[in-house]
Amino acid sequence: MxxxxxxxxxxxxxxxxxxxxxxxxxxxxxxxxxxxxxxxxxxxxxxxxxxxxxxxxxxxxxxxxxxxxxxxxxxxxxxxxxxxxxxxxxxxxxxxxxxxxxxxxxxxxxxxxxxxxxxxxxxxxxxxxxxxxxxxxxxxxxxxxxxxxxxxxxxxxxxxxxxxxxxxxxxxxxxxxxxxxxxxxxxxxxxxRETPLVPAGLQNEFARLVSAAFASRRKTLSNNLKGLLDAAAIKQCGVDPGARAETLDVEAFVRLAQRFHPD
Known part of the structure; x- marks a missing residue:
């Protein structure tokens, strides 16, 4: 060979x-x-x-x-x-x-x-x-x-x-x-993981939300997630709308995806 x-x-x-x-x-x-x-x-x-x-x-x-x-x-x-x-x-x-x-x-x-x-x-x-x-x-x-x-x-x-x-x-x-x-x-x-952190029915929404959150690293979540979640909804997930995506842990993204698709 x-x-x-x-x-x-x-x-x-x-x-x-x-x-x-x-x-x-x-x-x-x-x-x-x-x-x-x-x-x-x-x-x-x-x-x-x-x-x-x-x-x-x-x-x-x-x-x-x-x-x-x-x-x-x-x-x-x-x-x-x-x-x-x-x-x-x-x-x-x-x-x-x-x-x-x-x-x-x-x-x-x-x-x-x-x-x-x-x-x-x-x-x-x-x-x-x-x-x-x-x-x-x-x-x-x-x-x-x-x-x-x-x-x-x-x-x-x-x-x-x-x-x-x-x-x-x-x-x-x-x-x-x-x-x-x-x-x-x-x-x-x-x-x-035996149990993925994102439920099966939420995977598409999660992928879309994470992709949007990191679309522009310099912008805040509130800006990057326009059309998906407003500032009030982000805040209800225990997340600062003025934060940048790179400061959020994985669990915070899961909470945001659940809010984006609450059922």
């Missing part, structure tokens, strides 16, 4: 550090029966490390030039490697989990250019995802784990934290990849 030249259009930076790979497997703690799915296995570095711990490993790979190498790895493995050739952004994770009759554990060294939309796509699978361990751009991990009041806290932080517990695990330098990216990376754990 080593002859494959990483492609910019796929955002390919292959993980090449044995120490980092070992550390990722350690934090994932795979068990033989786990329904594990790896996104973007690439040249199979993490795949090889996971296979001895699992009865079955599912992988989703977009680059068809890498499929033969994964097939060779499957043929040489004592564990089952099930290969899905396709786009991770369009893959039916909930459908696969239903087939396996258990929620998926998802892992991957994600291309930076698709990491945010991919995480949102995975969140759409709801309770069919148990947890996720991803290598991401450090800046994205900082945003996922950010607390209210900081510059990293925004729409991504709120939308992920209402559905998952977020744990920033460790940083990874550019030299751990081939080719080295121009940014630092980090590994994050997202554990799906």
């Amino acid at each position: 080593s002859t494959h030249r990483p492609r910019k259009r796929f955002g390919q930076h292959f993980l090449a550090s044995p120490g980092v790979i070992h550390k990722i497997v350690e934090v994932i703690r795979p068990r033989r029966s786990d329904p594990m799915l790896e996104i973007g296995p690439g040249q199979g570095a993490l795949t090889r490390a996971l296979l001895p711990h699992l009865d079955v490993l599912q992988v989703v790979e977009l680059d068809r030039d890498l499929i033969p190498g994964l097939v060779a790895l499957r043929d040489a493995s004592a564990s089952r490697l099930e290969i899905h050739a396709g786009d991770a952004l369009a893959f039916d994770y909930a459908g696969l989990a239903r087939t396996l009759d258990q929620p998926l554990r998802v892992v991957g060294n994600l291309p930076y250019n698709i990491s945010t939309p991919l995480i949102f796509h995975l969140l759409d699978a709801g309770a069919w995802i148990r947890d996720m361990h991803f290598m991401l751009q450090k800046e994205v991990v900082d945003r996922l784990a950010a607390r209210p009041g900081g510059r990293d806290y925004g729409r991504l932080s709120v939308m992920v934290q209402v559905a998952c517990e977020v744990h920033s695990l460790f940083e990874v330098p550019p030299g751990a990849f081939n080719p080295p990216p121009k940014v630092d990376s980090a590994v994050v754990r997202l554990v799906r």
Whole structure:
């Protein structure tokens, strides 16, 4: 698999550090029966490390030039490697989990250019995802784990934290990849909440409200939420209409969404 030249259009930076790979497997703690799915296995570095711990490993790979190498790895493995050739952004994770009759554990060294939309796509699978361990751009991990009041806290932080517990695990330098990216990376754990903070019937309103609240970071909630909630309604939720979105915790956004859609 080593002859494959990483492609910019796929955002390919292959993980090449044995120490980092070992550390990722350690934090994932795979068990033989786990329904594990790896996104973007690439040249199979993490795949090889996971296979001895699992009865079955599912992988989703977009680059068809890498499929033969994964097939060779499957043929040489004592564990089952099930290969899905396709786009991770369009893959039916909930459908696969239903087939396996258990929620998926998802892992991957994600291309930076698709990491945010991919995480949102995975969140759409709801309770069919148990947890996720991803290598991401450090800046994205900082945003996922950010607390209210900081510059990293925004729409991504709120939308992920209402559905998952977020744990920033460790940083990874550019030299751990081939080719080295121009940014630092980090590994994050997202554990799906057993009970999401936003009720199922309120998710669309919540997403719309959070998006509006962060539309212009310099503006107050009262300005950003015009047409959705007036100042009096915001105040009734225990929130200052003159505050900015980045100062609100996740629970405050839930209260605002409930007021926006009280039934």
